[in-house]
Amino acid sequence: MTAPLTPPPPHEPSPHQAWQAPQPAGPAGGAHEQDGPGMKTEVREAAVITAAMALGGVLLGLLWLWLAPRVPLVGDVSGKNWIVYIKDTEGEQAIGVDGTFTLLALAFGAVSAVVVFLLRRRGGVPLVVALTVGGVLGSLLAWRVGVWLGPEKDVLAHARAVGKGVTFPAPLKLGAKGALLAWSVAALLVHLGLAALFGPRDPDPYQEGPYGAPPA
Numbered sequence: 001m002t003a004p005l006t007p008p009p010p011h012e013p014s015p016h017q018a019w020q021a022p023q024p025a026g027p028a029g030g031a032h033e034q035d036g037p038g039m040k041t042e043v044r045e046a047a048v049i050t051a052a053m054a055l056g057g058v059l060l061g062l063l064w065l066w067l068a069p070r071v072p073l074v075g076d077v078s079g080k081n082w083i084v085y086i087k088d089t090e091g092e093q094a095i096g097v098d099g100t101f102t103l104l105a106l107a108f109g110a111v112s113a114v115v116v117f118l119l120r121r122r123g124g125v126p127l128v129v130a131l132t133v134g135g136v137l138g139s140l141l142a143w144r145v146g147v148w149l150g151p152e153k154d155v156l157a158h159a160r161a162v163g164k165g166v167t168f169p170a171p172l173k174l175g176a177k178g179a180l181l182a183w184s185v186a187a188l189l190v191h192l193g194l195a196a197l198f199g200p201r202d203p204d205p206y207q208e209g210p211y212g213a214p215p216a
Helices: 031-035 039-067 093-119 125-149 155-162 177-198
Strands: 072-078 081-086 167-169
Touching (some): 039 125, 039 177, 072 155, 081 155, 093 125, 125 177
Antiparallel strands (some): 072 081, 072 167
16 A cells, blocks of 8 residues: 655745745835836926026126126227227236136036935936036026126227226126036036935845845
């Protein structure tokens, strides 16, 4: 006679089930939350950020016009021709004009990076492009607004209008064109620092068990 065959206890797992990875329970472990919003949402957010930074260039231009020093010019008559020259040849007003724009652009870049990080703590290529393009567009608009609203650009006509030997301000001019990149550079650096310090962290794979299970 042979011994009766008994089935395995019901609580013992099958060999095919022992190596199955545990499924995440609930939306908290889903991959979509780890990856952030979709690309369309990121592109829309980047477009809004770019437009907001570009419009902020109007404020930058007005502040530059208000705070930048003036370069004094003097008109004189030589025969029948008018000549215009700088009154203070050793002055540093021209350097101050470029420096004022650069400092204001750096401040605008830092503020815009902080605002963007507080509204959206994740990074991404669209966000980097938005900070770069928005800063350049805002700086270009600020430059043109300051020149447009600044002193008269026709210095000879201005000299004739005020008279011989009368001091008048030179047109607002940005000599160092590299200052147009200050806004973008500051925004990228500040946002990168904030993301490195306070941004979300990816889970450490060495702190998890096999197949994503919690450590023993």
